Amino acid sequence: MFKYKLEKYIPIEKVEDFYILEDTNCKKYLLYTKGNINYCLDIKENGYIPKSGLMFAEIIEKNIKDKNVLDLGTGQLGILAIHSRMYGANNVDAVDIDDECIIWLNKIVTDNCIEKVNVLKSDFFDNLDCKKKYDVILSNPPQMPMISGKMHDSGGVDGRKYINLILKKADNF
Template identity: 30%
Template sequence: MEYLEFKITCNQDFTEILIAELAEVGFDSFLETDDGVEAYIQEDIFDREAYDQVILQYHEAAEISVVEGKMPKVNWNEEWEKHYDPISIGKEVYVRASFHATKEDVKYDILINPKMSFGTGHHATTYLMLSHQLEVSHEGKSMIDIGSGTGILAIMAYKLGANHIEAFDIDNWCVENGNENFELNGMNKVKMGHGTIREVNPKGPFDIVMANINKNVLLDEMEIYVSLMKPDANLFLSGFYEHDIPDLQYRAESLGLRLKGQKVKDNWAAIVFERG
C-alpha cells in the first residue's frame, strides 16, 4: 500500500478545520507542524476532486499552499522516537512508547508504538475518550472499538478489566499496528479485524460500544451501534467538534439513547450515551 503525502502550509487557525475536512474525504493520518499540517492518504482511495474542493473552500481565507509527494518507505519506530513524547491523563493513565521509561506512580501504563495509525493519545479526541473511559466501569464487561486505529481505546478497556474485547479498522496499517500494540500490552487473545462495520458485521451485544471516527460516519452508522448495545450499555463517540454535538445527540436520542456526559478539548468533543 502506497501513501500520498500533502505538506500543507496554512494559517494556524485553520489547521484543525483542514484536518477534519480532509478526514471526511479519506485522509487517515495527520501530523501538525509549525507551518500547518502534513496529511496522508492511501493512493488507491485518493479522490482528487473531493480533495480539490476542500482546498479551494479554504484556500484564500487560510492562505494555503501545498507540496504534494509520495510517502517514502521509512522506519516508523525511528521516526516516532524522534517526535513522540509520552502523555499523562491525570495521575491515572500514562501513554508511552516502548523506548520510554516506565512511570512508577501511574495506575494504567499503556504502550503504543504507532506507525501510520491514528490514536496515540496526543489528539484531543483520543484524550477525551480515554478520560471518559476512566469514569465508566469496564470490570467484567464486553467492549467493541470501532475504527480502532492504534488500538489504544481497546487497550484502555483491557487495563480497566473488560473481559471480552473486539476491535477493527478499515486500514491495513492500523490492523497491523493495532495487533502489535495489543501484544505489547499483554492482549494476546485479541486480534484486530479489518473492514467497515458492515463488512465485519460484529454480533454483540456489548456493554460498551466506542467509535472515534468522524461526524458523517457516526451519523451513518449510529443505528448499527445501537443494535450492538445491551439494554444498559454505554456508547462513546468522538471525532467531531463541539458544535456538532446537537446533531449527534438528536440522532442518538431518536434511537432511544440518553446523553450521559460530554467533554471538550481544543474545540473537539467526546460524548457518552446510555441505553434505557
C-alpha cells in the first residue's frame, strides 16, 4: 500500500495523523501514517482535499473492526470508507452522487488494490438494496448553511437538509 517515499515530498498541511503532501510537479497526495497503518492516496488535479473528514477519522478507528459499513457522500478520496477498511471494517459501501467522485475513487481503489470497498453511485440511500443492513452508517454530508452552491458543501438554509434526511432514512438500513 505504502509506495511513496516521504522524503521526496513537501508536507504542506497536517491534520491529525494525515499529511497533505506535494511533489516537485505540484501534484498532491493525502498520506496517513500511524503505527503500522500507512496509506497514501492520489489527490486529483484541482480536486477536493478532505478536511472535516480527516477529523472524523479518529472516531472510526476505535469502532469499526469487523463491521459492515456504509459511507454516504464518500467524496473523491473515499477517505472515511478507506479509513474504515484500513482499521478492519469487514465490507464498505462507498456512495456518492457525483460522477467525478465515483470515477476517481474507483481509480484509487483499483490502483491501491483495496478490496471490499464497493464504490456506488446513488442519491444517498436511493439506489441501495433496501434489504441490505449495515452495522455502521457514516456520513460527512454537505452541511454549510447555504440554499444553493456546490454539491459538496451546500446543506440548505440551516445546513441540516441532508443531515435530517440521512437520520430519517438510516433506520431502514
